[in-house]
Amino acid sequence: MNLKISGHHLEVTPALREYVITKLDRVLRHFDQVIDGNVVLSVDNIKEKDKRQKVEVNLHLKGKDIFVESCNGDMYAAIDLVVDKLDRQVVRHKDRLQGHAHEAIKHQPVPVPGIEIPPQ
Template sequence: MNLKISGHHLEVTPALREYVTTKLDRVLRHFDQVIETAVLLTVDNHREKEKRQKAEINLHLKGKDIFVEICDVDMYAAIDLLIDKLDRQVLRYKNRIQGHPHEALKYQSETLLNEQPAT
């Protein structure tokens, strides 16, 4: 898996990089078919009173891309919320591709024909 962590108006410190990678391990243990991950950490200084910290991630999986973005006052809190949201989406995608709630159409037609009573 390729991991790219970058910052916009923010220097990505080793502590911040380590925090993101340890949090991403939680997501990767659920789903191992991750091809590439791009994390962008941003600080917006539009308002002087309130600095808005934004964390976004683009996860390229086998068969799907998942994009999540979260804004918060604290960068570490934004990363926590981002990973929670990403984890829910990855689990939902994993259940969707692994769960088979319906039989294939070719088998459904055969079972319907066999179950109909003869008149």
């Protein structure tokens, strides 16, 4: 997986980079068809004393793009929140891909005259 981590009004330290990579490994554990990802870490100064830490993740999967963002006062907490959201969406996408809405015709029982097959 190609992963690009960038900062907006923020220097991405090696500790932040490593934290993001270890957290995103949890997503890759559920779904291995991830092509690439883009993570943007940013700081918005709303007021002098209030700083809002924002994390945006754009993940390009096979057949779908997933975008998730999260804001918090602490960057590490914002990363945790965005990874939780991303994990739920990736698992949901995987379930949709693997979900079989209908049973295949070859697996349906063939009715034979004179013999009753109990429903399963």
